[in-house]
Amino acid sequence: MIASGSTEAESLRSAPDSPDARPQSAHRVPLKLWLRSGGPSRAAKPAQPPPGWLRDGTDELFRRVYTRTQVDTLNMVAICSALPGEGKTTLGIGLSIALAEDFPDRRVVLVEAELRRPGLAEDFGIEPTPGLVDWLMSDDQMWEPYRPTLLPNLFVIPAGARLEAPSRLLRSRRFARIIQALRETHDHVIVDVPSILGNSDALPLIEHADGALLVVREGVTPRAQVAQAVEQIDEDKLRGIVLNGGRSSVPGLLRRIFGI
16 A cells, blocks of 8 residues: 555645546656667667766656665566556656666666557657567567667667557567566566556566556546556555656656655
8 A cells, every 4th residue: 555644645635536637748858868879780889978867866866766665676677657648657767777877787677568658769769679579579589679878787678669459469478588588687677567547468567577666647647546556556566656746847756755
């Protein structure tokens, strides 16, 4: 359950109760950590990033997430939300970068398993393919669609090719083998999963993880739907709820964090 406290009541009191209320698109953080262009078959000189990957102080906010929720002790973490557009991709990016920066001896990979609403490639300014879908459909057991970043221990796997019905791939034995391989070769596997109430793929993906973080867009996500999403996640897996404050400036995440 969500930890009790006055801040919880205050934040959820402002959320609309109407089932017709829908979250607005979360503002995308302008990333300044650039990926090398091209996929694994096209080596390219990495772009020179400007100083700092986000606005000043943002890295400290994401550092608070893994400190308070202790997800830095987990091998695989699922980043989820009740509805689309709540900011889970931003949290996944920030958490991955913070872990890679703070623990340079650890290998970190960010995997986009949100196959119907992909956005990671756009955030990083890279081609969307090859990615996870291409990996799942490849006959080459040794092929891997890792995208190296300017942090030598951080890798990204975007969603990849668009399919009308990608669910079968995420529920396949090959996906389970890929997840196991990622676990064995990386210290932290951060997975951006679909919204829980809008996609049946979310809960099976969360089951693969050691823990989960739920992102809630403050003042937008209906309270009843937040509760519904929380109820569907195994209590032992839910490590924290992160509020994405709609009224604050970019990036707006982490105004408050609830422990589970």
